[in-house]
Amino acid sequence: MDWDHLRYFLELARTRKLSAAARRLDVQHTTVSRRIRALEQIVGAPLFTRSGGEYLVSEAGRRLLPQVEAMEAASLAVLGTAPARDGELSGVVRVGATEGFGTVVLAPLLARFAQAHPQLVIDLLPLPRNVNLSQREADIVVSLERPVRGNAVAARLCDYVLRLYASPDYLARHPPIRSRDDLPQHSFISYIDDLLFSKELRYLAELCRPQRYALRSTSVLAQHQAVALGAGIGVLPAFLADGDDRLCAVLPEEAQFVRTFWISMPKENRSIARIQTIWSLLRSSVQTDKRLRPPV
Structure with missing residues (x-):
């Protein structure tokens, strides 16, 4: 046959x-x-x-x-008994990730790697939803929750920090924020509750019950832009917001969260050299990325 x-x-x-x-x-x-x-x-x-x-x-x-x-x-x-040497990697590797992490952290990393391996094609899926590993939407998936079912290999990739941010212009135009008690009267930028793709994104409820939302979006990149333009305050990943001069942290000691990224792939991918190489690259590079280190 x-x-x-x-x-x-x-x-x-x-x-x-x-x-x-x-x-x-x-x-x-x-x-x-x-x-x-x-x-x-x-x-x-x-x-x-x-x-x-x-x-x-x-x-x-x-x-x-x-x-x-x-x-x-x-x-x-x-x-798998004859791993490819550097320069010989070829074929396609598809990597799925959350939108912000995939865009800000993985895209530059994978772009540089692709330049060094011209025979390799990397498909990057930075999406505001879960990328389905069991349906083979990707060869490697970075997610907010560890896969609990299916024929997959999973490992803790890294922790990352989220904080409450606002633009200086917004803070100048609104009442001061000295404690969590001052938060409910402010306008918030956040996710759309009934479209959340992970329970790990329900951090706003740990802070307060906002009386008003200025904008809600399934996209963390859209939230980032809305906060930076002064539409309200919002919880954003530090790796996304700390490098933006248009933003400053609000209540940095109190309004802080730590979440975890998990990396997974189907077990049969372990023997494919190009996929295993990307897996190792992500684990080694991300774990040394200073933007992702949680506070001591």
Whole structure:
């Protein structure tokens, strides 16, 4: 049986969409469709059913899937015995991360690494939502919560600090903030409660119950701009706000939070040299980034 057919079957089973599988395989979606039809003719049964635009594994597909995964694991183990040397890394590595961390911390780091490895393509997904590892949206995911299910390897990446910030102009135009008791009367910039993608973002409730929100957004970058322009005060990651001269910390000793970033990847990715290299790069570089060090 042609391994290429099985590889296409595996990607479609994981992503559930022709377009997503095609991106992962770097081919046209018509090629994926053609390969699946050819494999179904060999097997003698349909391997997928269509539902709401997704390809769901059929009963015959479920019987085939563990055998193909075992073949993939054996293949990766063989490839993993000969790690690539610097300069030989090639292929695509997709990294998912939270929006602010992915944009401010990971983008410069990965851009520099990509310059040194011209045969390597890095897809960076800095999104204001969880990047789904189980559906293979990315090869490596940096998240606010440790994955608790699935066939994944997970590790603590780093802690980071959040503080309450405002612009000097806003503070000059509004009553002074001397303690937490002064906070409720001020205008806040924050997340939209019913669209929060992680419980780790519910830190504002630990400070006060705001009487007014000037702007709420699913995007921390949008919140950052709104606070910097004087629309209100908000809780922002220090790695995002401390380098912005338009902002100053409010109640820096009282209004401070520490959260954790976790890094994870599917277990089968451990033997892929380019993915393992990016994993090691993120862990070593981020842990020494001074912007992410919590206060002693």
